[in-house]
Amino acid sequence: MEIVVCVKWRPDTSEADLTIGSGGKDIKKDGLDYDINEWDRFAIEEAVQIKEKMGGKVTVVSVAPEDAEEMLRETLARGADEAFQLWDDAFEGSDGYAVARILANFIKARPYDLILTGTLADDDCGGQVGGMLAALLGIPSSTLVSKIEVRDGKIRFNRELEGGLYEAVDMDLPAVVSVATGLNEPRFVSIRAVRKVASAEIPTVGLEDIGLDEAQVGPSGSRILIENVSMPPEGEGAEIIRGAVEEVAARLAEVLKEKGGIR
């Protein structure tokens, strides 16, 4: 079983205070912590669990700059067998389509049975790359996947619909499967596992290595343009209760009582 996992290196914006950058087309990113996209952590774990059950190899790829090497090294500590960093300065500013094209060109030259990704990345909230990658490779795909079973050249799983409803689906391999968060519990990484991969080689693969030219990547290979970004007004709608903690708690209790929130 040849499993390829695509992961994204992105700024963690979930709890961070964000400001708009000087060009007005992106947020300021220098002060933000970067890490693996939350959804992709589950994809790595799922790949390693499938390998542990069925044998085979897990290869991790990421379209990400130099700094992302630590993320790729951590995936090796989590049980992946090899990792590749796809980067070239020309890749900067690629949209979902351009990223999918870079991944497809790298992956198509290698053996693969199953390609795993997260369903969504929380930086651009696009949810596009998995399905685009599958279409570029000419193979089927699905998103929001959990409860995976691989058997006889097929993959069976549940995918999430709305309102707690799921659908059971069966798909031929090779395929791209974009996982839902929570489908497994990503393992803790031991210090021993981290030491073991400390000197593992993580090759960088550039533009020419994957047979693309500059017009096909970055902003020129993208189909979506960002005109500008802006912060929605703070606390629009909500009456913010301020003051010392004691006072705030007392006022909040009154509001709850008044609105029927205490029985």
Added chain:
Amino acid sequence: MTKNIYVLAEHRKGHLRDITWEAIAAGRDLAAKFGTELACILLGSEVDAMAEKLSRECSKVLVVDDPIFETFNSEAYTKALAAILQGRCPFILLMGNSNSVLDLAPGLSVVLDAALATDCAAFQVLDGRLTALRQMYSYKVNALISFKDAERVCATLRVGAFSYSPAGGPTGTIERLDSPLGHEPLRKRFLNYVEAEKGDIDVAGADIIVSVGRGIGDEPDMELFEMLADAMGGVLACSRPIVDKSLLPKYHQVGTSGVEVKPKVYLALGISGAFQHLGGIKGSPVIIAINKDARAPIFRVAQFGVVADMYQIVPLLTEKIAEIKG
């Protein structure tokens, strides 16, 4: 050349889904701005009644009747939509940003050689150029986007962002198309629906809900939140990250992929307010949010907010409630 504007009708278990009407509202607005008419594409099995219903809201309904379309199979949908739209350029195809369409839109856009914008909350047409508003960075930043080549555009629409009012105009035409699907077997197959697991508490029917999210920390003191819910006489619910971490079972999860709730009071603790979560609480008259991030989107839908550390405020609040109750 006139722009062709299409809306994909979405149905499940024999019923049109609400997002279809929202997409029609967005499509009608765009059609007016481009000075053209709106057509709806319905892929289904024995869907005469649905086609009839749709024809009352759109100038034209294109119908493909094939048993394979009884359920939403993204592979079959891709083949059919590609065949239908290939010769109808320039086009804008609008679809709901539903979990089904999440499987369809990216691959379809590649097959159609179209640009794709997902989860759009509004559209504008400036000098004949289409722009869309969407959100990025944990849904905390608004982004205005445009399309490099506007000849072929696919866009998915944020659920609940476009409000629908029936047009009540003259009935549109219904055009039946032969199924473009050949006999080639599909590589992806729907097997069956799996219903939600039922739990020991009824979050959907609760009047008072205390709901916790990622902001309660990596190793949260769940007892603290249970005590608050008990003091209020409500139930404890949560957003997705709490279920992902196995801190509460799935039937406590509020949101579009969990339970939709309509309590009198919804107290959101450490919930940032991603749209998937907000989709589950839009029926709550009073939302009160406590979050340490003043920019959290939850404050935009809440009536009352507190920007504070959960672990300072919650024990005090529980005490104050106990005092009130005597």
